[in-house]
Amino acid sequence: MSSTKSKAAAEAGTTIEHAADASTKGFDKTLQVMKEGMEKATKGLESSQMKLKEGVQKAVKQSEEMMAFGQGNMEAIIKSSQIYASGFQDISKHFAASSKASLEESMAFTKSLMGVKSVKEAVDLQTGFAKSSIEKAVAESSKLTDASVKLAEMAIAPLTARVALAVETFSKTA
Secondary structure, eight states, X not given: XXXXXXXXXXXXXXXXXXXXXXXXXHHHHHHHHHHHHHHHXXXXXXXXXXXXXXXXXXXXXXXXXXXXXXXXXHHHHHHHHHHHHHHHHHHHHHHHHHHHHHHXXXXXXXXXXXXXXXXXXXXXXXXXXXXXXXXXXXXXXXXXXXXXXXXXXXXXXXXXXXXXXXXXXXXXXX
C-alpha cells in the first residue's frame, strides 16, 4: 500500500507540477497579450493625439489666414472710400469753379446787353453768348464725365484687386 501511496503521491506531484507549469504559461501568455494590447492602445492614442494636434494647428492657421484676408478686405474698402472722397471733393471743387465762372460770364453778358444800341446788336450778342455757353457746358460736362469715370475706376481698383485675390486664393483650396 505504501508503494501505491507513493505512486499516487508522485502522480499527484507531477499533476500539480504540470498544472502549475500550465498556469504559469497561461499567466505569462495573458501578460504578454495584455502588454501587446496596451502597446497598441498607446500607439493608437498617440496617433489620435497627433491627428488632433495637426487638425487644431490647421484650423488655427486657416482662422489666421481668414482674419488676415478679412483685414485686407477692410483695408481695401477704406482705401477705396478715401480715393472716392478725395476724388469727389476734387470734382466738386471743379464744378464749383465752373459754376462761378459761368455766373461771372452771365453777369458780364448782362452788363454788355444793357449797353447795346440796337436790337440787331442785342440778338448778335445773345446768339454769341448762347453759342459760347453751350460749347462751354458741353466741354465742362465732358470733363466732369471723364473725371467721374476715372474716379470710379480708381475707387474700385482696390476692391477689384481683393476680388481677384479671393478668386485666386479660394481656387487653390478648392
